[in-house]
Amino acid sequence: MDWGKKNRLSQIIKPETGRTVMLAVDHGYFLGPTHKLEHVGTTVEPLLPYADALMLTRGILRSSISPEISVPIVLRVSGGSSIIGADLANETITTSMEDAVRLNAAAVALSIFIGTDFEHQTLENLALLIDMAEEYGIPVLAVTAVGKEIGKKDSRFLALACRIAAELGASFVKTYYCDEFEKIIESCPIPVVIAGGPKLDTDLDAFKLAYDAVQKGASGVDMGRNIWQSAFPVAKIKAVRAIVHDKATPEQAFEIFEGNKKK
Numbered sequence: 001m002d003w004g005k006k007n008r009l010s011q012i013i014k015p016e017t018g019r020t021v022m023l024a025v026d027h028g029y030f031l032g033p034t035h036k037l038e039h040v041g042t043t044v045e046p047l048l049p050y051a052d053a054l055m056l057t058r059g060i061l062r063s064s065i066s067p068e069i070s071v072p073i074v075l076r077v078s079g080g081s082s083i084i085g086a087d088l089a090n091e092t093i094t095t096s097m098e099d100a101v102r103l104n105a106a107a108v109a110l111s112i113f114i115g116t117d118f119e120h121q122t123l124e125n126l127a128l129l130i131d132m133a134e135e136y137g138i139p140v141l142a143v144t145a146v147g148k149e150i151g152k153k154d155s156r157f158l159a160l161a162c163r164i165a166a167e168l169g170a171s172f173v174k175t176y177y178c179d180e181f182e183k184i185i186e187s188c189p190i191p192v193v194i195a196g197g198p199k200l201d202t203d204l205d206a207f208k209l210a211y212d213a214v215q216k217g218a219s220g221v222d223m224g225r226n227i228w229q230s231a232f233p234v235a236k237i238k239a240v241r242a243i244v245h246d247k248a249t250p251e252q253a254f255e256i257f258e259g260n261k262k263k
């Protein structure tokens with residue numbers, strides 16, 4: 001791997017643990033003003049000291065985030081559809097590689113929609129993006145989107161999607177945690193991080209999700225709603241960090257969470 005690409009990737013996936021806690025705030029690119037992301041800058045600011053990377057679009061980065069931060073940026077560069085439109089999967093590349101470089105992106109992220117009418121189009125997007133990103137040594141994060149069909153989150157489907165992303169040359173892949181998650185890891189030669197998904201019923205459920213994923217071989221999390229929709233987002237991200245980087249159990253993470261609620 002080229003020095004620049006390796007260096008950028010190691011800013012995100014920390015070499016000390018081989019893991020990462022990415023903070024995802026890109027939801028507005030198809031959901032619009034998501035609850036607690038109405039003012040992204042305000043939501044994100046207290047969480048930044050605990051995030052290994054920040055995932056968002058160029059519009060929110062430029063409008064809402066200080067250029068003086070040291071957290072590496074994973075730039076969402078796919079979009080073009082909305083939750084109320086005809087088909088969420090109908091995505092294109094929305095940001096040029098030159099703009100990603102201007103924004104000092106440590107990586108770029110794009111969704112693929114396997115099994116949809118737009119499978120070919122989104123895989124072509126990924127292949128084109130990788131060709132462009134390789135020119136600059138920028139890693140590509142492929143996101144195995146499931147759109148509205150959240151029921152598709154089984155290991156067979158997600159292993160297929162992750163493997164295809166790896167075959168096309170993605171540097172790392174983001175997917176969902178599911179039963180038999182280890183099957184995804186076994187057949188995917190690149191690092192896998194998990195999305196948190198919609199806010200879970202309890203904080204302990206979120207800690208169990210993160211714990212089970214890293215136990216089964218995930219390289220960390222790219223979590224959004226389960227952190228910033230929490231009543232105690234700083235306590236939540238600190239507890240997730242303890243699981244990902246410090247081998248905390250869900251119960252230990254819960255104690256950290258409780259202990260940080262008042263801080």
Ligand code: 5RP
Nearest residue numbers: 024195196197222223224225
């Ligand atoms: C949407 C995304 C989001 O960044 C991803 O879903 C992570 O956020 P959450 O933990 O809220 O699911 O990539 O396609």
